[in-house]
Every structure is written in structure tokens, then in C-alpha cells.
Amino acid sequence: MxxxxxxxxxxxxxxxxxxxxxxxxxxxxxxxxxxxxxxxxxxxxxxxxxxxxxxxxxxxxxxxxxxxxxxxxxxxxxxxxxxxxxxxxxxxxxxxxxxxxxxxxxxxxxxxxxxxxxxxxxxxxxxxxxxxxxxxxxxxxxxxxxxxxxxxxxxxxxxxxxxxxxxxxxxxxxxxxxxxxxxxxxxxxxxxxxxxxxxxxxxxxxxxxxxxxxxxxxxxxxxxxxxxxxxxxxxxxxxxAGAETEGNELGYITTLPSMAVTALYHGKAQGSSPAAFAQEAREFALGPYAAFLLKGQMASQAERDAIRPQLARFTGLSERFLELADMRVSSARFYKELLRDRGLTVGRLDGRYTGRDYDNAGEGPDNDPSFYGIxxxxxxxxxxxxxxxxxxxxxxxxxxxxxxxxxxxxxxxxxxxxxxxxxxxxxxxxxxxxxxxxxxxxxxxxxxxxxxxxxxxxxxxxxxxxxxxxxxxxxxxxxxxxxxxxxxxxxxxxxxxxxxx
Structure with a gap:
């Protein structure tokens, strides 16, 4: 830890x-x-x-x-x-x-x-x-x-x-x-x-x-x-490699496959198995997604339009939310947003766990259900x-x-x-x-x-x-x-x- x-x-x-x-x-x-x-x-x-x-x-x-x-x-x-x-x-x-x-x-x-x-x-x-x-x-x-x-x-x-x-x-x-x-x-x-x-x-x-x-x-x-x-x-x-700080793009790349398999586990994405979907996510993260992120504000609107639906497919999040997040979703936002429609958050140590917050409108979860659960x-x-x-x-x-x-x-x-x-x-x-x-x-x-x-x-x-x-x-x-x-x-x-x- x-x-x-x-x-x-x-x-x-x-x-x-x-x-x-x-x-x-x-x-x-x-x-x-x-x-x-x-x-x-x-x-x-x-x-x-x-x-x-x-x-x-x-x-x-x-x-x-x-x-x-x-x-x-x-x-x-x-x-x-x-x-x-x-x-x-x-x-x-x-x-x-x-x-x-x-x-x-x-x-x-x-x-x-x-x-x-x-x-x-x-x-x-x-x-x-x-x-x-x-x-x-x-x-x-x-x-x-x-x-x-x-x-x-x-x-x-x-x-x-x-x-x-x-x-x-x-x-x-x-x-x-x-x-x-x-x-x-x-x-x-x-x-x-x-x-x-x-x-x-x-x-x-x-x-x-x-x-x-x-x-x-x-x-x-x-x-x-x-x-x-x-x-x-x-x-x-x-x-x-995992620091989620302003200006660091690498963290979004290395976290994306974890988001993908978690979305798959909760029925928010479609894939044949965690291993297979993880490999798809790796290839997307290292290829098109990394190229897009490294261009920063030099990325064209056409490139944004091409990345958005793919990112939605892997993360299980709406294209509107991804656009508002500038195609960069922090882990804390993902925990709260993935199952917001069910009134649940997902765990940080273990994304299989779910929790219920004081309210469902917040930016991030109240706590980590995968830690207080054990x-x-x-x-x-x-x-x-x-x-x-x-x-x-x-x-x-x-x-x-x-x-x-x-x-x-x-x-x-x-x-x-x-x-x-x-x-x-x-x-x-x-x-x-x-x-x-x-x-x-x-x-x-x-x-x-x-x-x-x-x-x-x-x-x-x-x-x-x-x-x-x-x-x-x-x-x-x-x-x-x-x-x-x-x-x-x-x-x-x-x-x-x-x-x-």
C-alpha cells in the first residue's frame, strides 16, 4: 500500500x-x-x-x-x-x-x-x-x-x-x-x-x-x-508511470487497461475475457490513445472524434463525460462515474467491490469499499x-x-x-x-x-x-x-x- x-x-x-x-x-x-x-x-x-x-x-x-x-x-x-x-x-x-x-x-x-x-x-x-x-x-x-x-x-x-x-x-x-x-x-x-x-x-x-x-x-x-x-x-x-498529476499523460495510459477490465466485470463493456480485453486495451493505450495524449492541444478535432468512441468502449463511460474530461479520466472519477447510474462506486484496491456513498452527486467516492470491506x-x-x-x-x-x-x-x-x-x-x-x-x-x-x-x-x-x-x-x-x-x-x-x- x-x-x-x-x-x-x-x-x-x-x-x-x-x-x-x-x-x-x-x-x-x-x-x-x-x-x-x-x-x-x-x-x-x-x-x-x-x-x-x-x-x-x-x-x-x-x-x-x-x-x-x-x-x-x-x-x-x-x-x-x-x-x-x-x-x-x-x-x-x-x-x-x-x-x-x-x-x-x-x-x-x-x-x-x-x-x-x-x-x-x-x-x-x-x-x-x-x-x-x-x-x-x-x-x-x-x-x-x-x-x-x-x-x-x-x-x-x-x-x-x-x-x-x-x-x-x-x-x-x-x-x-x-x-x-x-x-x-x-x-x-x-x-x-x-x-x-x-x-x-x-x-x-x-x-x-x-x-x-x-x-x-x-x-x-x-x-x-x-x-x-x-x-x-x-x-x-x-x-x-502512475502519478495522476497535471501535465503527466503517462498515468492515463497505464491505468486505462485496469478501467477496461473493471468495466467488463460490471457489464459496462463487452469482451470475451479479462485477459483478451486487457490486451485490446493495452494496444489501444500504447497506440492511438498515447499518440493522441502526447499531441496535447495540437490534436485535431478529427482525432478527438476518432478517439472518443474507442475510449468510451474501453472505459464504459459516456462520450459526453469523456469529452468534458478532455479524454483524461482520473481513477477517482472513474470509481464514482462507472456505476453512478446504479448509485454505486467501485473499489480502488479491487474494482470488483462496490460501495454506496452518502449521495450520488459527488466528484469522487466517500471511501474505498475494497479496503473497508476487509x-x-x-x-x-x-x-x-x-x-x-x-x-x-x-x-x-x-x-x-x-x-x-x-x-x-x-x-x-x-x-x-x-x-x-x-x-x-x-x-x-x-x-x-x-x-x-x-x-x-x-x-x-x-x-x-x-x-x-x-x-x-x-x-x-x-x-x-x-x-x-x-x-x-x-x-x-x-x-x-x-x-x-x-x-x-x-x-x-x-x-x-x-x-x-
Whole structure:
């Protein structure tokens, strides 16, 4: 999940139990303040057994604070990881480090929705998750049969926090965040004897941005942590490609195919399948539509008249509305306009969801029905599972999303966010310098937060070896795993990707 002001979105993720081992919290933390010099890390661990990918696996679930220190050994931050490791431990098994995005989102979405050994069951058909209790079920789609899993919550998310008088903003930024996550990964590898294990990195939404930045921190120096693969789920790497700001035409091009498949889903357009209609929309967007937009006010009336009905066919919007919008429809306007005649808005994270606003006359929707339709279930499940099932004892609130502010968008080297911000070249360089590194890219058709065509654009630029990039598509949106069929497909696709090293 990423901020609205840069054109993407929030995103956005047991059986027999043995007694818990929980380290006592220090007295200062219990008062809401973390002492520094004598800080004691909090942790809890239990063992379970489950069946994943058809294989019975005994595993440990360990929630623990990874304490980061400065050069003088002073504790500065506690980043909480939740690790699922098969027993007995096998250092030849792959290990996969996973996180969500935001920035400011905890890892509950991927953990409790897609890859963890337990998952929260919410409606699979784009309906609201309603009220508790929410079923927390065994997850046969977990990847524990093929890889150990380590979920990371950066500072300000989940239970993670700065220590003592450390300013949490020291960890809030593209580069600062990546450095801290890379430090956690190195620390975990050392403490668990996994330096020579096959390694994978995976993120969702802004977590894909983080993945690219962390790859740079892990592989960009002589003290390398080489990776076997990077798993990008709902990808945003090139922020200029999707930025809906005045004067930028590229965002209209990269968003159009998402509008097309969403219009098709709601019966506002005609096509044989989402994949086929998406391809038609890609060709129109890259061809006639891009040529028209790039001409700006130099486009002739004849060209406008030729583009208008084609744009209406793909977007499901009236030619009159498109003319008034100067053939440039922002995502927010599309959410409100597509089903205005039905008194409904469509979702931003997932265009399959619909909502009903206070009134039907507004410019944009009151809220995103595809986010408020799932957030309560995930929040309840994460707190219940981590606290009650694994036994992690803390008085800290679990921050689901929104726990950071004033994000520093400058990349290493000091470039300002107002310059063209893309982290895709980080992946390209890592792939050129590591012949074993592969990318897996998962995209939902109905995702406006991180549109699939924008991901394709970013990952087809010069310098990225195309023979090691694998795209897979899903009949849902940003968090494709909320749909049962797509959760199973995502699991199978990622499992095959890891086995294919």
C-alpha cells in the first residue's frame, strides 16, 4: 500500500500447541516508554503441525523483536519478525523474507491472508467482511512445504517501534527503511545459521518498492547477501508511470487497461475475457490513445472524434463525460462515474467491490469499499493469532496501517522525490550482476492502486533481463488472495517459482 498523493494506494496483509516461552517486558516499556541501554527484547515461540501443499510439516512459530543498535551498541529500534521454520531445522531449505507496504502497513495481509500457516476467512466474492468473530483457519496454501517464512514489520508497523529517545523518522524513508530491513535480514541469517540457504524476498504494494530498495542494500556492495528470487505482488516501482498529476499523460495510459477490465466485470463493456480485453486495451493505450495524449492541444478535432468512441468502449463511460474530461479520466472519477447510474462506486484496491456513498452527486467516492470491506477481519485475526495462539505478550497496540508519517522519498544519493522516482533500475542492476536472480510478478486485473500495465511498463525498461521475469495475473484486485481461487493459484505459482531455482 502506498500514499494517495503519489498515485498508488494503501494498500496493501494451528494445531497442537506447546507451552509458550515469553521473555518478560522491561518495566519501562510497560509504562509506554522503552528504556535504551538495558533494553530486553520481547519474544514468544510455540510449535505446531499443519498440512501445506499436501505435505505434513511440523514447524515453530516465533514472534520476536530484532533489536537494531548503533555503532556504540546502543539499542535504537525493535523490529518484530514472525518466523515460521520447519522442524527439524534444515539449512538447505529456502527461507523467504516477506513484508507488506504502505509505507506504514504491517505484514498481516500476506501473513494472515496468503502465505502464513493460518489465515482469516473473509468473503471471497467481494463482499464486506462484516462483524466478528472471524474464522481463523488452517491455511493449506501456506508455502511452508517449500520454504521457511519470515514476516517483517518495519518500525511504526505491527508491534515494531523505536527505542528510548530514538526518533522513529530515522527509519521512515525509501532508503532508511530499506537499510533497517536489510539489517534485520542479515541479523536473522546470522542468528539462525542460514547464510548459505537459498533466499527469497517478497513484498506487496509499497512492499515491492521496498523489495527493490532492500535488494540494493543486500546486493549492492561487496558484503553481499545474494538472492535467488524476488516476489513482487501488486507492483509499484516507477512512481512517474502512475502519478495522476497535471501535465503527466503517462498515468492515463497505464491505468486505462485496469478501467477496461473493471468495466467488463460490471457489464459496462463487452469482451470475451479479462485477459483478451486487457490486451485490446493495452494496444489501444500504447497506440492511438498515447499518440493522441502526447499531441496535447495540437490534436485535431478529427482525432478527438476518432478517439472518443474507442475510449468510451474501453472505459464504459459516456462520450459526453469523456469529452468534458478532455479524454483524461482520473481513477477517482472513474470509481464514482462507472456505476453512478446504479448509485454505486467501485473499489480502488479491487474494482470488483462496490460501495454506496452518502449521495450520488459527488466528484469522487466517500471511501474505498475494497479496503473497508476487509480491514476489520485482518486486524482481529492478527491480534488474536499473535497474542493468544503464539503467546506474544505486549501492551503495545498492533498498528495495522498508518503508523508512519513524513516519509522521505529521496533515493540514495539525495535525489528529491520531485525528480523522476523509480526503483526498477535497482532490480535491473542486481539481475545483471547475479545471473541466478529471478523475478516473479503477481498482478490482479482489478487493481487501481498498482495497475498491472504500470508494472509491465516499469519492468520492461532497458537493463532488466526479460528472460528472468515471470508475470502471473489474477481475477481479483490488489490483494488477490482474498479470493479463494486466486489464493490457491498464487500459492501454486509462487511454490513453482521457488522450486524452479
Amino acid at each position: 502506498i500514499p494517495r498523493h503519489i498515485g498508488a494506494a494503501f494498500a496493501a496483509l494451528a494445531l497442537a500447541m506447546l507451552p509458550a516461552t515469553v521473555h518478560a517486558k522491561n518495566e519501562a516499556e510497560s509504562k509506554g516508554h522503552s528504556a535504551s541501554a538495558d533494553y530486553e527484547a520481547n519474544s514468544a515461540s510455540r510449535s505446531f503441525t499443519g498440512t501445506f501443499g499436501g505435505r505434513r510439516v511440523r514447524y515453530s512459530a516465533t514472534v520476536e523483536e530484532q533489536v537494531l543498535k548503533d555503532d556504540k551498541g546502543t539499542p535504537k529500534a525493535a523490529i518484530v519478525t514472525t518466523a515460521y521454520v520447519a522442524e527439524p531445522r534444515d539449512t538447505n531449505r529456502p527461507v523467504t523474507f516477506l513484508f507488506n507496504g504502505g509505507p506504514g502497513s504491517a505484514s498481516l495481509w500476506l501473513q494472515m491472508g496468503a502465505f502464513g500457516p493460518m489465515r482469516v476467512a473473509i468473503p471471497s466474492d467481494a463482499r464486506d467482511d462484516g462483524s466478528p468473530p472471524y474464522p481463523i483457519l488452517d491455511n493449506p496454501d501456506s508455502l511452508l512445504d517449500v520454504t521457511d517464512l519470515v514476516f517483517i514489520d518495519p518500525v511504526g508497523t505491527g508491534f515494531s517501534h523505536a527505542i528510548g529517545d530514538t526518533d522513529p523518522k530515522d527509519y521512515w524513508g525509501v532508503t532508511k527503511d530499506a537499510k533497517s530491513v536489510a539489517q534485520v535480514i542479515r541479523k536473522w541469517l546470522s542468528e539462525n545459521g542460514r547464510w548459505n540457504s537459498p533466499k527469497y524476498l517478497g513484498g506487496e504494494s509499497y512492499g515491492t518498492t521496498r523489495s527493490a530498495a532492500v535488494v540494493k542494500e543486500l546486493e549492492g556492495s561487496y558484503n553481499d547477501v545474494a538472492l535467488n528470487g524476488v516476489i513482487l505482488i501488486s507492483t509499484v516501482l516507477d512512481f512517474g 480491514d476489520a477481519g485482518y486486524t482481529a485475526a492478527a491480534n488474536s493469532y499473535l497474542r493468544d495462539t503464539v503467546g506474544y505478550d505486549t501492551e503495545r497496540n498492533y498498528v495495522t496501517i498508518g503508523g508512519v508519517s513524513d516519509w522521505d522519498w529521496r533515493l540514495a544519493g539525495g535525489r528529491d522525490f520531485n525528480a523522476y522516482l523509480t526503483v526498477a533500475p535497482y532490480l535491473g542492476r542486481a539481475m545483471r550482476e547475479n545471473s541466478g536472480l529471478r523475478l516473479f510478478v503477481a498482478q490482479g486485473w482489478y487493481d487501481f492502486a498498482t495497475p498491472f500495465f504500470a508494472a509491465e511498463y516499469a519492468l520492461t525498461r532497458t537493463g532488466i533481463p526479460q528472460d528472468r521475469v515471470q508475470f502471473e495475473y489474477y481475477d481479483s484486485g490488489h490483494m488477490m488472495y482474498v479470493r479463494n481461487e486466486d489464493r490457491r493459484k498464487l500459492s501454486e505459482d509462487v511454490r513453482a517459482f521457488i522450486r524452479g531455482r
